[in-house]
Amino acid sequence: MIxxxxxxxxxxxxxxxxxxxxxxxxxxxxxxxxxxxELTPAHWExxxxxxxxxxxYDTSPAMRVLVKAVAKSLGEDKGxxxxxxxxxxxxxAKQATRIAGLPKPAKCI
Amino acid sequence: MVNVVIMQHAGPDDYASGHAAIAAAQALVDSxxxxxxxxxxxxxxxxSSHYLQFPSGVKNLQQQWLEFAxxxxxxxxxxxxxxxxxxxxxxxxxxxxxxxxxxxxGLTEFMEALSKADTLLQFQPGLQHSCQHSCRQExxxxxxxxQRNSKTAKDITNDASSDAYDAALLFExxxxxxxxxxxxxxxMLLMAVSLDIPCQAIYNNAxxxxxxxxxxxxxxxxxxxxxxxxxxxxxxxxxxxxxDMVAAGNQQYRVPLxxxxxxxIAQMQASAxxxxxx
Numbered sequence: 001m002i003x004x005x006x007x008x009x010x011x012x013x014x015x016x017x018x019x020x021x022x023x024x025x026x027x028x029x030x031x032x033x034x035x036x037x038e039l040t041p042a043h044w045e046x047x048x049x050x051x052x053x054x055x056x057y058d059t060s061p062a063m064r065v066l067v068k069a070v071a072k073s074l075g076e077d078k079g080x081x082x083x084x085x086x087x088x089x090x091x092x093a094k095q096a097t098r099i100a101g102l103p104k105p106a107k108c109i
Numbered sequence: 110m111v112n113v114v115i116m117q118h119a120g121p122d123d124y125a126s127g128h129a130a131i132a133a134a135q136a137l138v139d140s141x142x143x144x145x146x147x148x149x150x151x152x153x154x155x156x157s158s159h160y161l162q163f164p165s166g167v168k169n170l171q172q173q174w175l176e177f178a179x180x181x182x183x184x185x186x187x188x189x190x191x192x193x194x195x196x197x198x199x200x201x202x203x204x205x206x207x208x209x210x211x212x213x214x215g216l217t218e219f220m221e222a223l224s225k226a227d228t229l230l231q232f233q234p235g236l237q238h239s240c241q242h243s244c245r246q247e248x249x250x251x252x253x254x255x256q257r258n259s260k261t262a263k264d265i266t267n268d269a270s271s272d273a274y275d276a277a278l279l280f281e282x283x284x285x286x287x288x289x290x291x292x293x294x295x296x297m298l299l300m301a302v303s304l305d306i307p308c309q310a311i312y313n314n315a316x317x318x319x320x321x322x323x324x325x326x327x328x329x330x331x332x333x334x335x336x337x338x339x340x341x342x343x344x345x346x347x348x349x350x351x352x353d354m355v356a357a358g359n360q361q362y363r364v365p366l367x368x369x370x371x372x373x374i375a376q377m378q379a380s381a382x383x384x385x386x387x
Contacts, residue, residue, distance in 0.1 A: 057337050064304075107189055
C-alpha cells in the first residue's frame with residue numbers, strides 16, 4: 001500500500017503498484033522519493049520508456065532486456081548498465097519499473 | 110565423460126514420465142556419464158514442494174531425486190518464477206515450502222548448465238506422443254547416448270571444452286498460445302536469445318497460432334512478449350513446416366516467419382546441439 005495525497009494505492013507484496021492504470025506522474029515522483037531518487041528529465045526518459053515497453057509487450061523488463069531495449073530505442077550511450085545505474089543506483093530494472101507503476105520484473109527473464 | 114542435463118517438465122503425478130526420468134538418470138551414471146543438473150520447470154516444479162506426498166504403493170520420486178542428488182552431487186534446480194505460481198515459496202519451512210535439497214534458481218542456471226552439457230534429456234507430460242510412446246522414445250534416446258558415450262567420449266569431451274555459450278539450441282513448439290507450456294517455452298527462448306545463444310525456433314501445427322497477429326476479439330494475448338524476440342533482440346530464426354503454413358491459410362504473422370521444407374527441418378534437428386520441445 002502506498003499512500004499519497006490522501007489516496008491509497010494498492011501494491012503487491014514488494015510495494016510495486018498493483019494497477020498500471022492507477023499511475024500518474026505525481027505518484028511516480030512520490031515513489032521515486034521513497035527510493036531516494038529525484039526525477040530529472042533523464043530519469044523520465046527511462047520511466048516513460050518502460051511504461052511504453054510494458055504496454056507493448058505486457059512484461060516488466062529485467063536488467064538484460066532493459067539494457068538491450070533502451071540501447072535499441074534511445075541509443076547505445078543510454079542502453080548500458082553504467083548509465084542506467086547512475087540514474088537508478090539500486091538497480092535500474094527494479095527501481096525504474098517501480099517508479100513507472102509496473103509489476104516487479106521476474107527474476108528469470 | 111559425457112555430460113548430461115535433465116529437464117523434468119512433467120509434474121510429480123505424471124508417474125510414467127517421472128519414472129522414466131529417474132531411470133534414465135541412473136542408467137547414465139551407471140555408464141559413467143555425469144548429470145550436471147536436473148532442472149524442474151513447468152508443472153515439474155512441484156517436485157520441490159516440501160508438502161509433496163506420493164500415495165502408498167507409488168515410488169516416492171522426490172525421495173529418489175534427493176538420493177540421486179546426494180550420491181551424484183547433482184544440483185536439483187527449480188525455476189523459482191514458475192514455482193511461485195505453483196504455490197512454492199523458495200525457502201525451506203517454516204518460512205517457505207521448498208523441500209530441503211532443492212535449490213531455487215532459474216533459466217540462467219539452466220542455460221549455464223546446458224552450455225556445458227553434451228546432451229539434454231527432457232521429460233514432458235504426454236506432449237504430442239502418447240505416454241507409452243514418449244517413454245519408449247526416452248529409452249531409445251538413453252540407449253543412443255550410451256552408445257555414443259562408448260564410441261566417441263573423447264571427441265565429445267573436446268567439443269564440450271569450447272566457449273561457454275556456443276551451444277545452438279533448437280526450440281520446437283507444438284501447442285496453442287493458450288497453454289502454459291507455450292509461455293514456458295517462450296520464456297526459455299527469450300532467455301537464450303537474451304544471452305546471445307544462437308537459437309532456432311520451429312512452430313508446428315497448432316503452435317503456428319502463437320505467431321498469428323491477434324485480433325481484437327481474441328481479448329487477452331498470453332504471448333504478447335513474443336514480439337520482443339524480433340523487436341528487441343533482432344531474432345529472425347522463426348520457422349514453420351511448409352505444409353503447416355499452407356494448412357493455416359493466408360495469415361498475418363507478428364514475427365518474420367520463414368517456411369521450411371521437411372528436409373530443412375530434419376537438417377536443423379540433426380545439427381542443433383540441443384533440441385528442446387515445448
